[in-house]
Amino acid sequence: MPTILSQNLRKVYSVQKKRPGLSGSIRDLISPIHEDKVAVKDVSFVIEEGELVGFIGPNGAGKTTTLKMLSGLLYPTGGEVRVLGFDPWKREHNFLKSISLVMGQKNQLWWDLPAIESFNLAKDIYGIDGKVYQKTLDKLVQMLDIGDVLNVQVRKLSLGQRMKAELVAALIHSPKILFLDEPTIGLDVVMQQSMRVFLKEYNQTNPGSIILTSHYMDDVKELCKRVIIIDQGSILYDGLLSEVIARFSQHKIIEVITPSGTKTHKVLRAKVAEKAADLLKDPQVIDINIKEVEIEDVIRRIFAGEKKD
Ligand SMILES: Nc1ncnc2c1ncn2[C@@H]1O[C@H](COP(=O)(O)OP(=O)(O)OP(=O)(O)O)[C@@H](O)[C@H]1O
Ligand SMILES: [Mg+2]
Helix, strand or coil: CCCEEEEEEEEEEEEEECCCHHHHHHHHHHCCEEEEEEEEEEEEEEECCCCEEEEECCCCCCHHHHHHHHCCCCCCCEEEEEECCECHHHCCHHHHCCEEEEECCCCCCCCCCEHHHHHHHHHHHHCCCHHHHHHHHHHHHHHHCCHHHCCCEHHHCCHHHHHHHHHHHHHCCCCCEEEEECCCCCCCHHHHHHHHHHHHHHHHHCCCEEEEECCCHHHHHHHCCEEEEEECCEEEEEEEHHHHHHHHCCEEEEEEEECCEEEEEEEEHHHHHHHHHHHHCCCCCCEEEEEECCHHHHHHHHHCCCCCC
């Protein structure tokens, strides 16, 4: 049984259409008109135990909506979804004990309490054995290096400290699936890096799967072998990150080094050998390198709607 099975998943929001002007606003109050907004059109994929998958796409692509359906916060309009064999929407206790959703934009800890109180509360809610709880907590606190702020009111923590505390709260019951929706958003470069190091180590030392959305390609490059690219509610690509370039870029870069500096040429894949041989004819050339274009560039172009370069 796959960890996550999503088949033709669909979500249509009903949004109120605004009429123009003051009289329009009054009529909106009396007889609102609704229109459909297709957020997730048709999404199918399978995720196996232990995978760390990057779920990427431009703003409004449907990532958060999909994660909310997978974690049971939203009821799908169509299609089928099974997570660890459960129907997420039923939000059964055993399902909730097996997953966690962390949203970088949303605070899930008690704002006025020290983080440790939220963790203790989770211990009771999930019925975690005292010794197991202490062991998991110690390990997470050590890995995230937040021992010194556990007793500080959450509202007084920096964004980075708070995100780390959010992760502890999300992982304290050792879920089998962790959904991360932009966990590094707004963090400074150093804090982003320490989050990545943590997630990588966590994924390597714990069973279970992680689905990660991020707008930072560095997160995805460092953490995910597999990516699912979604755009306008449909899947554009599902496969190895390392193959995204070959699939979406028809070009390679030839770097030519001469005593006066380095020059780069963007060349069609099929013409690389021919072009390189041609460039080497110049006696000034000391060396040449053939490289792939940058993954950032490829992804940016895909997001901009240009499917091939
Ligand atoms: N509650 C809602 N009601 C109506 N429309 C919504 C609602 N939530 C999201 N949408 C719309 O659905 C589409 C998908 O939104 P979603 O939040 O899933 O995108 P996303 O991929 O997470 O984007 P981002 O990268 O900006 O977080 C967008 O067009 C958005 O405006
Ligand atoms: Mg989102």
